[in-house]
Amino acid sequence: MIKVFKLPDLGEGLTESEIVAWRVAPGDTVTLNQLIAEVETAKAVVELPSPFAGVVAELHQQPGTTVRVGDPIVSFEVDAPAPGAAPSVGAAPSREPEREAVLVGYGAAAERSGRPQRRARAGATDALSRVIAPAPAPAAGERPRSTPPVRALARTLGVALAEVTGTGPTGLITREDVEASAASAAPASPGADPGADRGADPGRVEPAARPPASVTGPRETRSPIRSVRKHTAAAMVRSAFTAPHATEFLTVDVTPTIELIDALKRDREFADARIGILAVVAKALCLAVARTPEVNTRWDEAAGEIVQFHYVNLGIAAATPRGLLVPGIPDAERLGLADLAAALAELTRAARAGATSPAALGGGTISITNIGSFGIDAGTPILPPGEAVILALGAIAPRPWEYRGEIALRQVVTLSVAFDHRLVDGEQAARFLTDVAGILANPARALALL
The missing domain is CATH 2.40.50.100 (RNA polymerase II/Efflux pump adaptor protein, barrel-sandwich hybrid domain)
Incomplete structure (x- = not known):
């Protein structure tokens, strides 16, 4: 049947x-x-x-x-x-x-x-x-088989997947296949003389040669809007034109936090935890949320209610080959620093590999975006739909800074917090931001907030 x-x-x-x-x-x-x-x-x-x-x-x-x-x-x-047979053990009825x-x-x-x-x-x-036997070629009109990261690489390198022969299992096009195709299409060495074997007349002025199509490439490429890019665009438009955004900035000396991270790396108990600045910021955020719970809320338009969350499902904005994803760490406020670092590492690995489950990409209550990883000092991030606050972490860099009455070279970062002004007032956003900054400037302060 x-x-x-x-x-x-x-x-x-x-x-x-x-x-x-x-x-x-x-x-x-x-x-x-x-x-x-x-x-x-x-x-x-x-x-x-x-x-x-x-x-x-x-x-x-x-x-x-x-x-x-x-x-x-x-x-x-x-x-x-x-007909009339009794079902075997464990078998479902007909x-x-x-x-x-x-x-x-x-x-x-x-x-x-x-x-x-x-x-x-x-x-x-x-x-x-x-x-x-070799794997069968794709049928006419069928898109060559590949994974999303490989398709993104092909778009970046200008490789047409229809012209690539896959060497992976059952004909799957791999990253190596795309890179090999791009290398084979590379232009000839600029030192080569295209007229060397033509017996050219030295007294004749040759017209300028038109660059071959393989060198210049197509003037434009069109790709369908689908999957992550389509979802991200719709979500950002919905957020930008629904929630009234406001942003506040604060620059802070985080040298003590950098020193703490270095000390933990030398500590045998935490040597394998791979604690970085993002884990410390995540912990500081969770502590700051407890003091300003308004930042951990949602505006429910349909119900006419403000939803107050008594837990922190922490979203982490991740740039992946498929586009921007915001997977979350559930109940992040319950995790210690080492556990947060481990959760962040696994979350990032899964997101970049395209292995994040749909369930892990929803239900966030507040988020962090680490724009500093791209060398950006500060930004005004757009809120993930349904969240009241997103914290942006800028690049940490040595700068001249006032320290104990003198000018010293210190590790400095700019934090920015974008918030939904329907849910969070400027004073509440400022208190939340200064709490996060205060912990980064003096990690021992976290003991007083536990």
């Missing part, structure tokens, strides 16, 4: 996804919860497990296609129970409604069974040919 699998609801209000890659093909035998596809939502790349055990009968969507929740994506041929797949990383663990196995064919020769 045929079972149709429809794109499931991936949560967080997401209504559509793009098929990034199929991990199975018609004729493959799959097991329950085996990985069958990768789909890219507006927030993350998500793995889809199989909701059935059986044989892939048909793939209804091609890679690169945007599919709405509820649309059929794949059909399976599954064994029908014999009239049980169709199951929705459990996303990998949520709920029941997926059973990985390695590469999908084709239906058995007679003869060892056929089996050997399947092992050594």
